[in-house]
Amino acid sequence: MTFFQTYQTELIASLFIIVFLIIIRSISKKLIYKLGKKTGINDARIHLISRYATVTLILLALLIETFIFGAQLKDLALVFSSVFAVIGIALFAIWSILSNITSGVIMFFSFPYKVGDKIQIHDKDFPIEGIIEDIRAFQLHLRLDNGDLVTYPNNLMLQKAVTLVKKDAIDEGVDAI
Template sequence: MNAFNIQIIETIIILGGYIILYFIFKTVINNFLKRTRLERSRRKMAIRAVQLFSTMTAIILLTGVWGFKQNEIALFASTILTALGIAFFAQWSLLSNITSSILIFFNHPVKLGDYVKVLHKDYHYEGEVTEMNYFFVHIKTDSNKIITIPNSHFFEKSFSVSEKK
């Protein structure tokens, strides 16, 4: 067998292993988090984080199989990190929204289904929290409109929380 055929077989094995491990990790994490009684949106965020980690691992393994040199991988990674750094600097609120989503996830009294009312003179948001993701909190008003609030604003403002109205 020549080297090219071996690389293809190794690639198929890595991709197959990635798919199998993804579903195993997803099931195990989902079942574990269900026992901890976390909301569905928080379970989805944890599964996304595991998916990101496993995808990065598969990419690193594939670069090794196909013979990329370490300096080529380092150049690619530094280019991507530089682009991300510039993007975060140009749009710092993006980084603050991601940070706020992590803080909201672990240490915030609001959960899906809660009725919230923002207590701020310039902002009048009131409704049921329908979705929470990395960047936004979605609130459904009494008139069935969806308000999308950036996590950084949601984290900074004072509000009252009650059960479903």
């Protein structure tokens, strides 16, 4: 018997899963793009969030494929517990990076400010006021009034109070809170 004859039903199920996840990916990509354009988010951030969704779907497909080809739940539990133990130790070392990525995803869907807005960050140690130039996966780029560029971590943006400086106050040169 050949491989294709032996695993014919598994291969057909895999094909249906792959087609289904490709359809889900295209729908989610369109929804992310529409949401990003509707809220005025730049194309680089839209593309980044779309990549995150694609990677999540690929991992989900791999998990489903293991069940299709006969993996038992107890076998997967052993593999996942071993892998997550190693990953957990590694991720503990880089938790700050992961919190910034997670904050970047949250900011994509619910951040009330966009590129070009002038904001004031109420940090007791280092208060900042500037214009948002870019919102990236790890940090926000703010251009200060003196021309300096400040990168501010995304996770701190969600932890600190932020005020939008009124646009008419910018035009008149008056600070407004």
